[in-house]
Amino acid sequence: MEAEMTELRKLRMGMVGGGPGAFIGPVHRMAAELDGRIELVAGAFSQSAERSRAAGVGFGIDPGRAYAGYREMLEAERERPDAIDFVAIATPNHLHLPVAAAALEAGFAVVSDKPATATYAEALALEAAVAKAGLPYALTHTYAGYALVREARAVCASGQLGAIRKIAVEYLQGWLSRPLENTGQKQAAWRSDPALNGPGGCIGDIGTHAFHLVEYVTGLEVTSLNAALRTVVEGRRLDDDCNAMLRLNNGATGVLMASQVAAGEGNGLRLRVYGENGSIDWRQEDPNRLRVKWVDGPEEIRHAAGSYLSEGARAVTRLPGGHPEGYIEAFAVLYREFADGLIAWRRGEANPLPATLPGIVAGVRGMRFIERAIESSREGSWVEF
Ligand SMILES: NC(=O)c1ccc[n+]([C@@H]2O[C@H](COP(=O)([O-])OP(=O)(O)OC[C@H]3O[C@@H](n4cnc5c(N)ncnc54)[C@H](O)[C@@H]3O)[C@@H](O)[C@H]2O)c1
Numbered sequence: 001m002e003a004e005m006t007e008l009r010k011l012r013m014g015m016v017g018g019g020p021g022a023f024i025g026p027v028h029r030m031a032a033e034l035d036g037r038i039e040l041v042a043g044a045f046s047q048s049a050e051r052s053r054a055a056g057v058g059f060g061i062d063p064g065r066a067y068a069g070y071r072e073m074l075e076a077e078r079e080r081p082d083a084i085d086f087v088a089i090a091t092p093n094h095l096h097l098p099v100a101a102a103a104l105e106a107g108f109a110v111v112s113d114k115p116a117t118a119t120y121a122e123a124l125a126l127e128a129a130v131a132k133a134g135l136p137y138a139l140t141h142t143y144a145g146y147a148l149v150r151e152a153r154a155v156c157a158s159g160q161l162g163a164i165r166k167i168a169v170e171y172l173q174g175w176l177s178r179p180l181e182n183t184g185q186k187q188a189a190w191r192s193d194p195a196l197n198g199p200g201g202c203i204g205d206i207g208t209h210a211f212h213l214v215e216y217v218t219g220l221e222v223t224s225l226n227a228a229l230r231t232v233v234e235g236r237r238l239d240d241d242c243n244a245m246l247r248l249n250n251g252a253t254g255v256l257m258a259s260q261v262a263a264g265e266g267n268g269l270r271l272r273v274y275g276e277n278g279s280i281d282w283r284q285e286d287p288n289r290l291r292v293k294w295v296d297g298p299e300e301i302r303h304a305a306g307s308y309l310s311e312g313a314r315a316v317t318r319l320p321g322g323h324p325e326g327y328i329e330a331f332a333v334l335y336r337e338f339a340d341g342l343i344a345w346r347r348g349e350a351n352p353l354p355a356t357l358p359g360i361v362a363g364v365r366g367m368r369f370i371e372r373a374i375e376s377s378r379e380g381s382w383v384e385f
Helices: 024-034 049-059 070-078 093-105 120-133 147-158 186-191 202-218 311-315 327-346 360-379
Strands: 011-017 038-044 086-090 109-112 137-139 164-172 222-230 241-248 253-259 268-275 278-283 289-294 297-303
Touching: 011 024, 011 070, 011 093, 011 327, 024 038, 024 086, 024 327, 038 049, 038 070, 070 086, 070 093, 086 093, 093 109, 093 120, 109 327, 120 360, 137 327, 137 360, 147 202, 147 268, 147 278, 147 289, 147 311, 164 202, 164 241, 202 222, 202 241, 202 253, 202 268, 202 360, 222 360, 241 360
Parallel strands: 011 038, 011 086, 086 109, 109 137, 164 253
Antiparallel strands: 164 268, 222 241, 241 253, 268 278, 278 289, 289 297
């Protein structure tokens, strides 16, 4: 994944969101800067001008580039000779489309957190904006950056498992098992508000990660689904627990379970894929191991940094075996691929972003998944994707 740097400088990032107390904004900053290709130089970090400025001081950027809002940032930056190269979006979901569309229109590439937008209709609008601008756009489905997810993808692509028949994906969290949104906890508050989050609660927040992981690892596409969404915690305005059955385009079937009321669970994302000859099993909370089981052979445990891993897995490994890499490093893989892609785009390459980096196609499919799951649950029946 090494790309030749055409300029002897780092790419400049302007961030929207990620102010004091935010969850994923700091992860974006750490991940973007991990490989020395990108530096934070500007931002609109909060909806409050004062907090945005204070955050900018804390991040050590020029105080004049800690803006009161994203529109001010885009207007001011496009006039600068040392303007930002791209915008990173780490705000609640309702701002993903307006910020991304404005950034693209101003001529800046975009890295956005998921889900791509708040609604499916917005995702189609974003897809059109990306196509019109012709600029690189990446979506940070974090789990796509893990070396052993890349290995799982390579195992599926190799055909060694035989025809894939069955998929089990689960994403179990317990942090919303009580009405946390009523306590002022800000991550819970906006996620429970349809106006800020969009119509899919748990199904949008973590169901989309599980859905993406299925298609990313297997290379298959979901063609229909039957989902049951419910709200377990009294008074909550969006779903917090989801079970879905899936059908895929090769005839395989799957089950997808996503819950934020699975009390005691942390970030329990797990994917199992079963083929005719064997299966794979990857767990996010033990990310440096991939289990591969065979009908006619012993169970294998593949370790991160193993010399026997696929080229794609080794390419995104930074440390020798036994030195655990995790969430930040996986996130940084996506930023590194984006940085390489942006440089390639500047050189005029037609398809500069690698297929391993989730982009607008994954974003639209994720939003379609939410919309279809809600529809299926409302109808109590299977729906075409
Ligand atoms: N990739 C992942 O695994 C992952 C993990 C967590 C969250 N996310 C996504 O990241 C996004 C943010 O989630 P979070 O948990 O960090 O939320 P958060 O509430 O912790 O942070 C949101 C930040 O956006 C800022 N903000 C709100 N309105 C703004 C505006 N108008 N201008 C500038 N900044 C503004 C807030 O001040 C806050 O700093 C969501 O879309 C979420 O789905 C992705």
